[in-house]
Amino acid sequence: MPFAFCTREKTPWCELAEDALTGPTTKLCQEWAKKYNMVVISPILERDEVHGDTLWNTAVVISNTGKVIGKSRKNHIPRVGDFNESTYYMEGNTGHKVFETAFGRIAINICYGRHHPQNWMMYGINGADIVFNPSATVGELSEPMWGIEARNAAIANSYFTVAINRVGTESFPNEFSSGDGKPAHKDFGHFYGKLWNFKLELTKIP
Numbered sequence: 001m002p003f004a005f006c007t008r009e010k011t012p013w014c015e016l017a018e019d020a021l022t023g024p025t026t027k028l029c030q031e032w033a034k035k036y037n038m039v040v041i042s043p044i045l046e047r048d049e050v051h052g053d054t055l056w057n058t059a060v061v062i063s064n065t066g067k068v069i070g071k072s073r074k075n076h077i078p079r080v081g082d083f084n085e086s087t088y089y090m091e092g093n094t095g096h097k098v099f100e101t102a103f104g105r106i107a108i109n110i111c112y113g114r115h116h117p118q119n120w121m122m123y124g125i126n127g128a129d130i131v132f133n134p135s136a137t138v139g140e141l142s143e144p145m146w147g148i149e150a151r152n153a154a155i156a157n158s159y160f161t162v163a164i165n166r167v168g169t170e171s172f173p174n175e176f177s178s179g180d181g182k183p184a185h186k187d188f189g190h191f192y193g194k195l196w197n198f199k200l201e202l203t204k205i206p
Contacts, residue, residue: 034066138189
């Protein structure tokens with residue numbers, strides 16, 4: 001799924017939304033999870049056909065046996081600058097789920113949720129051993145806070161945290177602006193990547 005939420009263009013991006021249980025991304029990840037004996041967290045744009053084709057920003061959790069354990073929907077939607085994600089999907093309604101896996105109890109705090117301490121806290125209250133934070137964010141906006149937020153969450157909640165960000169730059173054919181006085185542009189900025197792992201001793205894992 002391209003990071004098209006900044007452009008406000010629904011076509012063709014929303015056509016890529018898929019069912020969390022039966023969609024092609026989930027089916028492929030089920031094969032990989034079973035083949036390599038690993039748990040897969042697969043972020044997708046979910047199409048909920050049961051509720052009028054509602055779209056959600058969702059992470060599907062697949063066990064090392066290839067079975068879908070469940071899903072977690074993004075519960076904080078940004079409306080800041082180029083982040084106009086509410087144009088596309090709804091706030092999540094799955095709460096702060098924790099999933100039992102062969103390797104521990106895990107939870108997924110999707111992207112913008114990392115800015116909310118109570119979000120991290122609720123996963124700890126619900127028993128998470130590890131909280132993953134898959135994100136798509138750009139340098140100027142968030143990079144100075146990136147490692148700090150995940151580290152603070154590990155300290156405050158006594159669990160492991162793993163923060164993952166996408167890489168690269170996408171350009172779109174049509175210019176877009178965000179009503180913030182800045183010139184129209186065709187790209188969202190550089191996704192700076194990085195992977196942070198923090199353990200309970202409050203240090204970064206190499």
